[in-house]
Amino acid sequence: MRWSIPRSDAVDVLREQLRKQVRAPFAATAGMVVLLWASLTPSLMPRTALFQALLTALCMLAGYGAGALAGWLVRSCGGRLAGRARVIAWRVLAGVAGIGTLIVLGLSLRWENEVRDLVGVDRVGIWHLVLTVLITAVLLALLLGLSRGIRALGRSIGRFVGRFLPAAASTVIGGLIAAVLIYELAIGVGGNRLLGALDSSFATINQEFRTEIPAPTTPELTASPASSQAWEDLGRQGRVFIASAPTAADIGEFTQEPAQQPVRAYVGAGHEGVDIREEASAAVTELDALGGFDRAVINVVTGTGRGWVNENQAQALEFMWGGDTATVSLQYSYLPSWMSFVLDRQRAQDAGLALFDAVYGRWLEIPEAERPLLVVSGESLGSFGGEAAFSGAQDLATRTDGALFVGPTADNRLWSRFTEEREPGTPQVLPILDDGEIVRFADQPEQWDLPGAWEGTRIGYLQHANDPITWWSPSLALECPDWLEEERGRDVSPNVRWIPGVTMLQLGVDQFSANSVPQGQGHQFGTAPVYAWAEILPPPGWSDERTDELAVVIGDRAWLR
Structure with missing residues (x-):
């Protein structure tokens, strides 16, 4: 015998379930x-x-x-x-x-x-x-x-x-x-x-690149005949980094003097997976083979996520120093920067530590009078990783000749400490530490200048007051940050208020828009690194006028994507 529910009863049951x-x-x-x-x-x-x-x-x-x-x-x-x-x-x-x-x-x-x-x-x-x-x-x-x-x-x-x-x-x-x-x-x-x-x-995406661009032939670049690294092993961002290198002619046109081809050394994760220590060792071997240790400046860059390096940071030094520079970096993940930060941020720190230690070890072998200037840099997740090799400001000052960290994250260990130890009365978005003797912070170019002397090694943090990548932290859920209790930073709405739990979610969502705004806002820094390097490591005879001219040149250059 088959039992059935009357249609009216079935509708009532459905209505009751929907109501629940x-x-x-x-x-x-x-x-x-x-x-x-x-x-x-x-x-x-x-x-x-x-x-x-x-x-x-x-x-x-x-x-x-x-x-x-x-x-x-x-x-x-x-x-x-x-x-x-x-x-x-x-x-x-x-x-x-x-x-x-x-x-x-x-x-x-x-x-x-x-x-x-x-x-x-x-x-x-x-x-x-x-x-x-x-x-x-x-x-x-x-x-x-x-x-x-x-x-x-x-x-x-x-x-x-x-x-x-x-x-x-x-x-x-x-x-x-x-x-x-x-x-x-x-x-x-x-x-x-x-x-x-x-x-x-993402390892598959890592191999995608514009096929019409061949491996370089210039001996100062990775994947050239002088290199031990294969073009196809560099990964997409590594190939972008190498292919975007300016030529000696490009730099000479700006300097109006004979220039050198900058050295760019890069090691990708390849097809076999990520082995950071092995890559760091290979990066130093590559840097040596390309003549990087014979240059005036070596820039050790920790990239972001898949190995992206900000061209405006790299090329600023290359043009300033007439191409007498070497830039070295490596790939430590296949993931985009935000995924790498959320899922496996330890890799960034491991990469920053391993790469700097490897380069520093080889640098120490050079007679002191012949050593090139040694600087470190990184943006966003790269700044998070780049700090990992150092214990504090004095360590940075002792072992480097300068550093530029752009768009730091709230999880940056040294940045957090420097910000917390700022002088009373200075805002969280633009702190002053020890009269700016070693470490300085800037949102705009003119803010690098402070009354005190900035001698010896200069460490710079370039950050925007409305960059959610810098100001997001889990602590926002339960604690009002200083930057919302103090006078608002540049281009921060006066109507922003801290709301427990909500502000943390707001800035978390804001991070997805931080790179979709004009230069000078959010996480878009444009040519600001040019002005930063001009303060941190200017070559002899450099002037503010030359900085303005270089910013125009760098801004007009088109990078590969």
């Missing part, structure tokens, strides 16, 4: 609304509709969770909305949420355009809000579905634990076990597998 899915407790709904409003406040970078929707959905989910937890705690203590009070509370919440959200959406458009004006990008209109709302609804539904699945897992575990422990304890323990289980699967087992899978995937 969309139903939310009062406190959870209130928390979701509050963090919806908070997510629409401004931060450092303009946001596209997609990024704003992602941020809003994440904040609403966090608000839902925080509200649900608060409601559970209240109910556990005997508090409960019921009867007419419950109806009134829901009506008030609905009215406040509706009117408040319309007001905040309107304000958010004004705030968004204010930030866009500050960084110099096009304004947006009402369709930006419409698209944001639509995408947010989709993302929130997906995130709520996922979170409820995890909650269901926690309840199942709790019911099992409830056979042996009191109900209240089993509920908490079940939730904790589910959270730990999900974390271990996602971050522990899954994270390692994800890293391996991404490495394999």
Whole structure:
């Protein structure tokens, strides 16, 4: 005999299931609304509709969770909305949420355009809000579905634990076990597998390059006949770095004097995987073979992610010193910079330490009177790795002749220490350490100049006040940073406010836009490294006029991509 459910009953069952899915407790709904409003406040970078929707959905989910937890705690203590009070509370919440959200959406458009004006990008209109709302609804539904699945897992575990422990304890323990289980699967087992899978995937991309560009023939460049490194083993960014090297003629046209071909030595990860110590050793051998230790300046560069080196940094020194320079770097990952930072940042530090130690060891073998000037540099993740070879400012001053770190991350060990130890009264976005005797910070070229003397080794940090890569930190979740309590830095909206948890998410999302803004904003530094090197390691007879001229030349040069 076949049993069937009447159609009307089936509709009722479906309606009841749907109601359960969309139903939310009062406190959870209130928390979701509050963090919806908070997510629409401004931060450092303009946001596209997609990024704003992602941020809003994440904040609403966090608000839902925080509200649900608060409601559970209240109910556990005997508090409960019921009867007419419950109806009134829901009506008030609905009215406040509706009117408040319309007001905040309107304000958010004004705030968004204010930030866009500050960084110099096009304004947006009402369709930006419409698209944001639509995408947010989709993302929130997906995130709520996922979170409820995890909650269901926690309840199942709790019911099992409830056979042996009191109900209240089993509920908490079940939730904790589910959270730990999900974390271990996602971050522990899954994270390692994800890293391996991404490495394999990006290893293929690593080999892609414009096929019409042949290996160099100039003996001062890696992959030339004088080199031990094969062109196809350098990886995409390594080949870009070598192919973008200026010629002696390029430099001579600027200096109006005979110039040399700069040495560029690079070791890629190749096809066999990353072995940082082996690559560092090979990089020194390569640098030696190309004549790098016979030049006036050696620049040890820690790249970012897949091995990208900022051409504006490298070429500034090459042009200033008439080509009498050598630049050496290596590839330590197949992953883009942000993935490498999130999943395996230790590689950057290992690479920075191994490369500098290898070069420094060979440099010490040269008679002291004949040693070239030795400098280190890096941008973003490269600055994070480049610092790893040193214990502090005195160590940098003792073992190098200068350093330039551009767009440091908040995780940079030395940068964090120097910033924390700044002189009282100096802002976090532009600190002064020990009167600028060794280490200086600048957002704009004129800020390198301080009243005190900058003699001996000069260490420079080039950073922007609105660069989320520099100012994002997990501590933002619970602690207001100094840069938001002090006078706002350049091009930071006065309407930016610290909101627990939300500000951390805002700057996390901002990082994806940090390279999509004009030069001089966010994580785009343009020709600012030219002015930095002119202060840190100028050649004899160099002038401010020559710096301005070189900035124009460097800005007009087209790099390979």
